[in-house]
Structure formats: C-alpha cells, structure tokens
Amino acid sequence: MGQTITVTVNGTAHTAEVDPRTLLVHFLREQLTLTGTHIGCDTSTCGCCTVHLDGEPVLSCSVLAVQADGCAVRTVEGLAEGGELHPIQQAFHENHGLQCGFCTPGMMMTGLGVIEQNPNAADEEIREALEGNLCRCTGYQNIVAAVRSAADQMARS
Amino acid sequence: MATVERKTGGGIGEAVLRKEDRKFVTGEGRYVDDLRLPGMLHAVFVRSPFGHARITGIDTAAAEALPGVHRVLTHATLPAETGVLCASNPPGSDVRQPEQPLLARDEVRYVGEPVAIVIADDRYLARDGADLVHVDYDPLPVVCDAEAALADGAPLVHSEYPDNAAATLFHETDGFAEALAGAARTVELRVVNQRVTPMPMETRGCIGDWQQSTGEVTLHTSTQVAHFVRTFISFVCGTSEAKVRVVTPDVGGGFGAKLNTYREEFAVCSASRVLGVPVKWIEDRSENAVATIHGRDQIQYYTAGVDESGRIVALKLEAFQNNGAYHQLLTPTISHLTVFMVPGCYDIQNISIRMRQAFTNTTPTDAYRGAGRPEATHGIERLMDAIADDLGLDPAEVRRVNFIKPEQFPYSSSTGLVYDSGDYDTTLDEALRLADYAGFAARRAASEANGRYRGIGLSTYVEVCGLAPSAVTAAIGVGAPGWEHSTVRLHPTGKATVITGTSPHGQGHATSWSQIVQTELGVPFEDVEVIHGDTAFQPYGLGTYGSRSLAVGGVALYRSLGKVREKAREIAANLLECSVDDLEWTGSSWQVKGSPDRAKTIQELAGAAWAASSMPEGVEPVLEATTFHDPPNFTFPFGTHVCEVEIDPDTGRVEIVNYTAVDDCGNVINPMIVDGQVHGGIIQGLGQALYEETVYGEDGQMLTPTLVEYLVPSAADVPPMTLARTTTPSPSNPMGVKGIGEAGTIAASAAIVNAAVDALSGLGVRHLEMPMQPARIWNVIQEATS
Numbered sequence: 001m002g003q004t005i006t007v008t009v010n011g012t013a014h015t016a017e018v019d020p021r022t023l024l025v026h027f028l029r030e031q032l033t034l035t036g037t038h039i040g041c042d043t044s045t046c047g048c049c050t051v052h053l054d055g056e057p058v059l060s061c062s063v064l065a066v067q068a069d070g071c072a073v074r075t076v077e078g079l080a081e082g083g084e085l086h087p088i089q090q091a092f093h094e095n096h097g098l099q100c101g102f103c104t105p106g107m108m109m110t111g112l113g114v115i116e117q118n119p120n121a122a123d124e125e126i127r128e129a130l131e132g133n134l135c136r137c138t139g140y141q142n143i144v145a146a147v148r149s150a151a152d153q154m155a156r157s
Numbered sequence: 158m159a160t161v162e163r164k165t166g167g168g169i170g171e172a173v174l175r176k177e178d179r180k181f182v183t184g185e186g187r188y189v190d191d192l193r194l195p196g197m198l199h200a201v202f203v204r205s206p207f208g209h210a211r212i213t214g215i216d217t218a219a220a221e222a223l224p225g226v227h228r229v230l231t232h233a234t235l236p237a238e239t240g241v242l243c244a245s246n247p248p249g250s251d252v253r254q255p256e257q258p259l260l261a262r263d264e265v266r267y268v269g270e271p272v273a274i275v276i277a278d279d280r281y282l283a284r285d286g287a288d289l290v291h292v293d294y295d296p297l298p299v300v301c302d303a304e305a306a307l308a309d310g311a312p313l314v315h316s317e318y319p320d321n322a323a324a325t326l327f328h329e330t331d332g333f334a335e336a337l338a339g340a341a342r343t344v345e346l347r348v349v350n351q352r353v354t355p356m357p358m359e360t361r362g363c364i365g366d367w368q369q370s371t372g373e374v375t376l377h378t379s380t381q382v383a384h385f386v387r388t389f390i391s392f393v394c395g396t397s398e399a400k401v402r403v404v405t406p407d408v409g410g411g412f413g414a415k416l417n418t419y420r421e422e423f424a425v426c427s428a429s430r431v432l433g434v435p436v437k438w439i440e441d442r443s444e445n446a447v448a449t450i451h452g453r454d455q456i457q458y459y460t461a462g463v464d465e466s467g468r469i470v471a472l473k474l475e476a477f478q479n480n481g482a483y484h485q486l487l488t489p490t491i492s493h494l495t496v497f498m499v500p501g502c503y504d505i506q507n508i509s510i511r512m513r514q515a516f517t518n519t520t521p522t523d524a525y526r527g528a529g530r531p532e533a534t535h536g537i538e539r540l541m542d543a544i545a546d547d548l549g550l551d552p553a554e555v556r557r558v559n560f561i562k563p564e565q566f567p568y569s570s571s572t573g574l575v576y577d578s579g580d581y582d583t584t585l586d587e588a589l590r591l592a593d594y595a596g597f598a599a600r601r602a603a604s605e606a607n608g609r610y611r612g613i614g615l616s617t618y619v620e621v622c623g624l625a626p627s628a629v630t631a632a633i634g635v636g637a638p639g640w641e642h643s644t645v646r647l648h649p650t651g652k653a654t655v656i657t658g659t660s661p662h663g664q665g666h667a668t669s670w671s672q673i674v675q676t677e678l679g680v681p682f683e684d685v686e687v688i689h690g691d692t693a694f695q696p697y698g699l700g701t702y703g704s705r706s707l708a709v710g711g712v713a714l715y716r717s718l719g720k721v722r723e724k725a726r727e728i729a730a731n732l733l734e735c736s737v738d739d740l741e742w743t744g745s746s747w748q749v750k751g752s753p754d755r756a757k758t759i760q761e762l763a764g765a766a767w768a769a770s771s772m773p774e775g776v777e778p779v780l781e782a783t784t785f786h787d788p789p790n791f792t793f794p795f796g797t798h799v800c801e802v803e804i805d806p807d808t809g810r811v812e813i814v815n816y817t818a819v820d821d822c823g824n825v826i827n828p829m830i831v832d833g834q835v836h837g838g839i840i841q842g843l844g845q846a847l848y849e850e851t852v853y854g855e856d857g858q859m860l861t862p863t864l865v866e867y868l869v870p871s872a873a874d875v876p877p878m879t880l881a882r883t884t885t886p887s888p889s890n891p892m893g894v895k896g897i898g899e900a901g902t903i904a905a906s907a908a909i910v911n912a913a914v915d916a917l918s919g920l921g922v923r924h925l926e927m928p929m930q931p932a933r934i935w936n937v938i939q940e941a942t943s
Contacts, residue, residue, distance in 0.1 A: 034184070035184070035187075036184020085179075093178040096163075100357070126872070130871070131873040136412065137663045138836060141878060
C-alpha cells in the first residue's frame with residue numbers, strides 16, 4: 001500500500017515510502033523528524049503548518065505527501081544558514097514578534113513568501129497576506145513590524 | 158510612548174531581547190507533539206456526539222480487530238481510583254461536586270465527553286479504530302443556557318440532584334436595601350458575557366509513561382501547572398506522588414486552558430500502565446473546541462442606585478454563571494473572582510451580589526485569560542456608560558465621580574479586598590489626552606459627513622492579580638495555596654541557574670528572570686539559565702496564571718537573590734578579613750567601603766563557597782538559596798483604555814480606528830515584554846467584543862467546532878495600538894511590581910462595546926451584546942432606522 005516518493009527538503013533529497021493518505025506535514029514531522037513545522041488546526045485555517053513548496057507558501061496539512069513527489073520543500077529548519085539567522089528570523093527576534101513560538105515557523109514562512117513576492121508591500125498588504133496565519137499571543141502588531149523589518153533588511157542586502 | 162532601545166542583555170527596566178527566541182525561530186522548540194519515546198503508541202478518544210444521553214452499550218470488537226490497534230479501553234477497563242477532581246469549594250455556596258469519571262460510565266452530559274480510548278501504532282490507525290467503536294446511546298433532554306437550567310422544570314444535567322444549581326455565591330453589605338431605596342434614580346442593565354474558547358495555537362497533548370518495574374510514571378504534558386497535575390495524578394491514578402514526574406515541554410500558549418488537570422492526562426497514564434508502553438495523545442483542534450474548558454458565559458442583571466452626579470450609592474448584581482456539565486479544577490472559583498471585582502475601580506460601599514452557578518449540557522467553563530474579572534469589568538464599565546447616558550453626563554466624568562481617590566489607598570472594598578495602590582484619575586487623564594478625547598466631536602462630524610457612524614468608548618479597569626495569599630485561597634475554598642518557589646544556584650564558575658515554580662508559555666520568564674538576576678546579583682544576563690516546569694527539579698511550583706508570575710514568582714526569586722547576596726557577604730568578609738559591616742555591595746561584588754582594590758566579585762565568591770576551604774564559622778558551602786514566597790496581599794494593576802470606532806451602515810462592520818491603552822502595572826522589568834502582553838491581551842478582548850462566540854444549538858450540539866466557525870482575530874482585523882504607562886508601585890511586594898498578563902483582555906471588550914454603542918447612540922441604541930459581528934450590528938441599525 002505504500003508509495004515511494006522523493007522530496008527535496010531544505011536542499012536534501014529524501015526518498016521514502018509513504019501511505020498515500022499521509023499529509024505532507026505528517027511526512028515532514030513524523031518521517032523526517034522535522035518538527036519545526038507545527039499543526040494548529042484541522043481545517044486549513046491557522047497557518048501553523050505553512051511551508052514553501054517549489055517556492056510558494058502552502059499549508060502542508062492540505063497537501064498529501066505524494067503530491068510533493070519530485071518537489072522542493074523549504075521548512076523553518078532550512079532558513080538559517082551556517083548558524084546565521086535568516087533576516088526573517090532575526091526580525092522576529094528583534095521585533096518581539098513571538099511569544100509562545102508555536103505559530104512562529106508558519107508565520108515566518110508566510111511572511112517570507114510575502115516579501116519574496118512583493119518586497120515593497122505596505123503594512124496593509126502585509127496584514128492581508130498574513131490573514132491565514134493565526135497568532136493568539138502577540139496581537140500581531142510586532143509580527144507585522146517584523147515582516148516589514150525583514151523586507152527592508154532583505155532589500156538592503 | 159517613546160521608543161525604548163532594545164538590547165541583547167541587561168537588567169531590570171531594560172527592553173532586553175528574549176533569550177528564548179532562537180530555538181523558536183529555528184524550529185528547535187520542543188512541544189509535546191515533537192517528543193517521541195521508545196515504543197510509544199498513540200491514543201484517540203471516542204467522544205459523545207450527544208449533549209446528553211444514556212449509554213446502553215459499547216462494542217469495541219471491530220476496533221480491536223483492526224490491525225495496528227492494540228487496545229480499546231472504556232470506563233470498565235481503564236483503571237482509576239477516582240474521577241477528575243475539582244479544587245474549588247467556595248464556603249457557604251452549597252457547591253455540588255458531581256463525579257467526573259475519566260471515561261463516561263453510563264451517561265454522557267455534553268458533546269465531546271470521552272467514552273473510550275483507542276490505542277494504536279499511529280494516529281491514523283487510532284482514528285480508524287475510533288471510527289469502528291460502536292456506542293449505543295439513548296438521547297436525553299438537554300439544557301445549555303444557565304438561566305434556563307435554573308428555571309423550574311428544566312431537564313436535569315445530573316439526575317442525582319433535584320435541580321441544576323451548581324453553587325450560589327451571595328454577598329450583601331449591611332444597609333444595602335435602605336441605600337438602594339434612598340437613591341435618587343436607578344439605572345438597570347442586562348449584560349451577557351458570552352461563552353468563548355481560549356484557543357491557544359497549540360492544542361493540548363500529553364504522553365503518559367508508566368514504568369512497570371518501579372511504578373514510576375512520567376507525564377509530559379502541555380500545561381501551566383505541572384505540580385497540580387502531579388498531585389492529582391497521585392490521587393486519580395492511585396500512586397505515590399513521589400513516583401510521579403510531570404514534565405512541561407515548550408507550551409504553545411495557555412490563556413487558562415492549560416491551568417487545569419484533565420481526564421486525558423490521567424487517562425494516558427492509566428493506559429500506559431495497562432499497555433506497558435508510553436501512550437501519546439494530541440488533541441485535534443475540533444476536539445479542543447469541546448474537550449478543553451471554555452471561558453465566561455455569564456448573564457448579569459445590574460441595578461444601580463445613583464445620585465444626580467452619577468455617583469453610585471448602591472449596586473445590585475443578580476448573575477447567572479454557566480459552569481458546564483462538570484466542575485473542572487477551579488470552575489466554581491471563577492465567578493467568585495467576578496464577585497470580588499464587581500465594584501471595579503469605584504468607591505461603592507453598598508453592594509449586593511448573587512451569583513447563581515448552573516450545570517448545563519456543555520463543556521465545563523473555567524479560567525480563561527482574566528478569569529472572572531473581565532466579566533466584572535465589562536459589566537461595570539457598560540453600566541458606567543448607561544448611567545452617563547441616563548443622566549446626560551460625560552462618561553469620563555461619571556467615572557471620575559465614582560473613582561477611589563489616591564488618598565484612599567490602601568482601600569477596603571465592599572467585597573472584602575484591600576486594593577494596594579492606585580491613581581485612577583492620572584491614567585484616565587493620560588488616556589484621554591493621547592486619544593484626543595477633546596477633539597472627538599470634530600472626528601465624529603467628519604465620519605457622519607462620509608455616511609459612517611463614529612463612537613468613542615472608555616474602559617477604566619482595576620484587576621486583582623498576584624494570585625494569591627495562601628490564607629485567602631483557603632478562605633475562599635480553593636484547595637491549593639498561592640505561594641511560589643524559587644531556587645538560585647551559583648555554580649563554581651560563577652554562572653547561575655534559577656529554578657522557578659512559575660511555568661511560562663510565552664511570557665518570557667527566562668529573559669525577565671535573568672534581568673532580575675543581573676540587577677540583584679551582578680551575574681550577567683547571558684550567564685543565567687532558568688529551569689521551570691519539571692517536577693523532578695523543583696520542590697513545588699504553583700505555576701503561571703492570574704498574572705501572578707512576576708508578582709509572586711519574581712518576588713520569590715528576588716528574595717532568593719538577596720539571601721545569596723548576604724551569604725556571599727559573609728564569605729567575602731572572611732576572605733577580606735573584615736567585618737560584614739565594613740562591606741558595601743557594588744552591584745556585582747562586595748568591597749571594603751571606600752577600597753575598590755579590596756573586593757570579591759560574586760563569581761569569585763561562588764567559587765570560594767564551592768571550594769569551601771575558607772568558610773566563616775557556621776556557614777555551609779555553596780552559594781544557593783531557596784525561597785517559598787507567600788504574598789501578604791494581591792496586587793491591583795489598573796488603567797484606562799480608549800477605543801474609537803467607525804461603523805459602516807451598509808455592512809454593519811465595526812472598524813476600530815484608534816485604540817489607546819494607558820496601563821499601570823507598577824514597576825516594569827522588561828517594557829518590551831510588557832507591551833507584548835498588552836498587545837496580545839487587547840486583541841483577545843477585541844476577539845470577544847467583535848468575533849468570538851462559542852455556540853450550542855438547542856439540541857446541545859456545538860455549532861462552532863472549528864476555526865472556520867469560531868472567529869479568532871487575524872492580522873487583518875487588528876488596529877494599530879497606542880500604548881503608554883503610568884507607574885504606581887505596589888506596596889504588596891519589595892519589587893513594587895503588579896502583573897500585566899491579563900490587563901489588556903480585562904479592559905478591552907468594554908472599551909470597544911462602549912465605543913460602538915456611542916456610535917449608534919444617535920439612533921437610540923442603548924446597549925449592544927457581544928460579539929458585535931457585522932450581521933448583528935446591521936440588524937440593530939435596520940431596526941433602529943426602520
């Protein structure tokens with residue numbers, strides 16, 4: 001009943017056998033033990049499980065692992081390089097854009113997607129783009145500031 | 158507020174960036190679902206689809222025959238000494254404590270009540286197995302509303318009782334009736350504080366690991382109160398408390414939802430005992446909607462006797478609290494906190510309060526951010542506006558007339574509390590200035606010219622925090638004390654470990670506690686590690702809730718640091734061959750007064766205390782101190798929030814255009830973290846005011862079981878906020894701190910509703926209920942204008 005897939009995650013190709021009903025998020029978390037991607041709901045509403053699939057932010061709870069066969073996935077574990085935080089990570093830290101940290105990986109992946117698609121996004125556009133990612137701790141003010149700050153930093157570098 | 162420079166390390170009062178952050182932004186956080194133990198199996202609960210029904214049969218054969226399913230346990234086969242225990246018995250309330258078995262025995266009383274537990278190789282298979290468990294139910298009549306539940310002839314939630322009364326709290330001051338009868342006017346108001354769901358982004362989850370050979374059990378659980386959980390496991394599972402270890406991994410938000418001890422936590426321990434391997438359960442979101450406590454659900458009838466200036470001469474509250482089907486850890490105490498805070502920040506001497514708590518066929522209610530105090534604040538703050546409206550006065554002036562004045566502190570309230578300190582006029586003045594209250598009329602006129610209704614609303618609040626003096630918790634019938642523990646341990650290298658009984662889940666204690674250590678002991682911020690939430694490392698900790706962590710746990714730390722510093726002084730005097738009275742503290746060393754070259758740093762003294770080769774007579778080795786701090790009183794943070802809204806008559810949408818908060822939480826350790834707590838708190842209050850409502854149908858079905866129906870605010874829904882602070886130190890503790898975790902939530906809903914009522918006041922609207930979703934507001938406008 002298993003199906004063999006190959007998914008490149010954070011630059012490393014993984015070939016594995018999966019049950020066809022396995023969600024991408026469970027494949028990442030359970031089979032690859034990449035537990036930085038979280039699950040916050042069961043209706044594709046909270047955004048906690050957001051990863052990049054071939055460069056686009058997707059909800060990994062709404063993608064079957066077999067659909068990711070042959071694709072490139074980027075997760076929160078793939079942001080920092082050589083021990084250096086990615087600008088989006090640094091910006092969340094410097095702007096106090098996280099409290100409990102549970103929504104943070106998904107929030108950063110969506111925020112990074114916004115920046116990559118529209119480096120000059122206005123705050124209003126950032127807020128609209130983050131609408132599918134829920135945070136219960138911060139009230140979003142510092143999250144929006146963090147995405148804005150990361151966009152500015154990435155534009156400069 | 159002036160921007161405070163953020164730093165990567167520092168002491169008390171500085172906006173220090175959080176040392177917790179790096180693991181969370183890199184994905185290295187360890188939440189309970191991230192943990193895997195050898196041989197671990199996975200549990201899924203079979204839950205009641207009915208609000209009330211008799212169980213006539215459970216057939217587990219098909220489920221147990223499914224490959225990958227190891228066992229299906231029911232009430233008959235899951236070992237337990239007792240059911241879930243409630244720690245709250247308010248004296249004089251005639252509280253009833255119905256049995257809450259871990260799995261339903263012969264009756265289910267709310268949708269989502271657990272009936273069986275399926276244990277399988279993985280979650281997919283456990284879910285498959287749960288679908289094959291066949292339960293026969295005979296549905297029974299349901300009642301979901303507290304008022305209806307207490308009416309004659311209501312269906313009984315627990316047939317062993319003659320009615321649905323869960324507890325009744327009553328408090329009345331002498332002479333109340335005469336004072337009310339003598340009032341120049343009376344103002345009446347009915348306020349509904351609707352049921353909401355805490356909804357931390359991480360649901361609950363736990364792993365029970367019962368070691369067969371030793372009888373030791375370890376529970377990894379997403380909780381705010383590890384030690385409570387341990388104590389209760391010993392009772393429920395029938396084992397020695399000394400054999401139980403509860404480990405709190407990173408916790409993805411709590412808001413009171415995890416200030417509890419739940420059936421599932423006991424059930425996975427017992428299931429592990431039966432199966433001989435670790436058992437993991439992770440709550441689904443739609444399961445969280447029914448299986449984890451709800452908050453609020455209180456209906457209030459106010460009658461205020463007032464004089465012509467708007468001063469309240471007597472206040473009566475008749476209230477109904479929906480407790481749900483059973484009592485969780487603190488259920489009967491939550492509306493008790495409402496009772497305490499009914500007068501708010503006003504000098505109301507004559508008061509009468511009756512809080513009738515009811516059982517209903519709903520998920521139990523318990524602590525949700527603010528826990529009883531938002532209900533009090535929302536009610537009294539709506540009432541203030543109703544009085545202003547009745548008398549044609551400015552709402553700000555009605556508040557001023559009623560405020561407790563600075564010279565009245567410490568102030569004995571008519572509900573039995575002693576407010577520690579306050580200056581309510583100053584926060585009101587500052588908030589009105591920042592919000593340009595004086596210029597509102599022009600802004601309203603401009604909005605009206607654009608065809609939109611504009612309103613402004615105030616909320617002047619005070620809350621009771623720093624839970625709690627243990628004598629008080631005992632007096633109000635809470636079966637747990639309110640002190641907090643800290644241990645400070647200096648290592649031979651001069652680095653420090655802090656063990657705290659608080660249990661942070663987003664509040665940044667590792668950072669704030671390190672700042673306190675740097676300031677009080679001179680050990681640099683980066684040299685401090687903070688341990689929490691593991692019962693193996695702590696004597697006992699009460700946990701994080703009720704805005705208590707800093708005011709009780711932080712003060713416990715402060716006192717341990719003082720003990721370490723004084724012990725170091727004795728060792729320094731011995732090494733420097735002088736008297737302790739000859740030494741002065743420089744912030745990081747003890748030095749002979751006026752002789753900087755004759756000094757020992759705290760690190761040197763830590764090393765000397767460890768080496769112990771030259772200790773003063775009678776002084777034990779090692780710089781380490783422990784404190785159990787029991788506060789002499791609560792703390793009473795306060796402030797004023799001002800909200801300005803525009804309402805679109807075509808859609809009914811309430812848009813917040815300005816939000817100003819001036820809070821006073823006493824002395825501040827980290828202003829960045831305080832602002833973050835206020836932001837988040839306000840948005841939870843906004844959520845209740847505008848979007849959130851947990852709804853049951855008349856048949857007892859949960860109508861808001863997912864985040865699709867239950868609307869949590871998103872980034873697109875929230876306004877920019879202007880925050881400011883005044884500082885009135887608390888005399889309740891030597892640090893002068895009060896607490897800020899719940900202030901925003903307590904204040905916000907009333908400010909927002911008052912603003913919306915003000916916006917529609919020209920249409921004759923006098924009151925609005927929450928949540929003010931567009932459809933509700935649109936209908937109000939249609940009715941008012943047709």
